[in-house]
Amino acid sequence: MFIYKAFGLEIASEIELPGMIECSDNELREGGPDVEITLGSVNPSQVKWAEVEGPNYLVTGYDVYLWWDKIGKVKISNGEQVIVEPIADLDGSDELTLIPFLLGPVMSLLLHQRGFLVLHGSAVNMCKVDTNEISAAVAFLGHRGNGKSTTAIHLYVEGYPLVTDDILAIKFDEAGKPVVYPGYPHVRLSEEAYNQVKEHTDILTPLKTLAGKVFCDASYQFSPEPVKLERIYVIEKVQDGVDGNVISKGDNVESIVNTGISVLKSQENLIDLIRHSVANRIFQQTTQKENLINCAQLVNNVTVKRLVLVHSFEDIQDMVQSVEEDLGINR
Known part of the structure; x- marks a missing residue:
């Protein structure tokens, strides 16, 4: 068994999961691991009966089933057990094809079963480690391909530690304030995004290329401790037909030609958060009410803003500076 730590959980797995924090048997808390991943x-x-059913998933009771052509099937039970039946033996490339799904959608659903509010997003700690400031996370949400991981990794390169990539797992403390639970100390980038960043940093090391993504080590100053969530930025990508920048529908062209930050209306905040939540897609009838309450609590306790991005390296420093200024950070 491989033993890992992620999202405040101890995870025992029969499948090796690269890029996760490992721990030894004697580091396990009394009572054994929180989660077990086994082959079966x-x-x-x-x-016989499913509460929710989709093209490659179904929910029944405390169990969720997922399956993918040419990869395999998975059963997630009660946030405690994951049974994996791969299509092929886990040797070489077959194993690597399966891993992104275990670390992505499977883990997201398991965390939802354990009571986390799970959003598709990335987060960094905007308090640098060489300061005495209290840790505070900022998160980035957006549609696939809008630059959540790219934005997070550029801030990481500037010295802000990674908290999580792709899976934003949130719980609320005793005062009702949201905290982010750190995930894996690696980030998944497209080849284009990695090539853009690698020439400007010596702390980003590629681990593996899986499912078309470069898994990069981002463990520098990574901390497994939960971090208070200070702000959420909903990323919008910008393009137009003239110079390669796409203008979002309904926006004024002059107002978004450069990277910028603006406040969203409260109702828009809530809609965006729900749209990016795991429960909205899978647990449609079963936990939507609870998910809505959690999203509303999040909006009431965190400022949510709109971050318009222009994706070229020349504009990255503008993005970093905009976020720092918005948070009142002085270099």
Whole structure:
């Protein structure tokens, strides 16, 4: 068994998961691991009744089944157990094809079962480690391909530690304030994004290329401790037909030709958060009410802003400076 730590959990896995924080058996808390990932048989066709059913998933009771062509099937039970039945033996490339799904959608659903509010986003700690400031995370949400990981990694390069990439797992403390639970000390970048960053840093090391993504080590100053969530930025990508910048529908052209930050209306905040949540896609009838309450609590306790990005390296420093100024950070 491989033993890992992520999202405040101890995870025992029969499958090696690269890029995660490892721990030894004697580091485990009393009572054993919180989650076990094992190999076994998974047969969703035997389920007689499903609460929610989709093209490659179904929910029944405390169980969620997922399956992917040419990869395999997974059963996630009660936020405690994951059974994996791969299509092929886990040797070489077959294993690597499976890993992104275990670390991505499977982990997201397991965290939701454990009571986390799970959003598709990335986060960094905007308090640099060489200061005495209290840690505070900022998160980035947006549609796939809008630059959540790219934005986070550029801030990481500037000295702001990574908290999580791709999976934003949130719980609320005793005062009702949201905290982010750190995920894996690596980030997944497209080849284009990695090539853009690698020439400007010596702290970003590629681990593996999986499913078309470069898994990069981002463990520098990574801390497994939960971090208070200070702000959320909803990323919008900008393009137009003239110079390669796309203008979002309904926006004024002159107002978004450069990277910038603006406040969203409260109702828009809530809609965006729900749209980016795991429960909105999978647990449609079962936990939507609870998910809505959690999203509303998040909006009431965190400032949510709109971040318009122009994706070229020349504009990256503008983005970094805009975020720092918005948070009142002086270099």
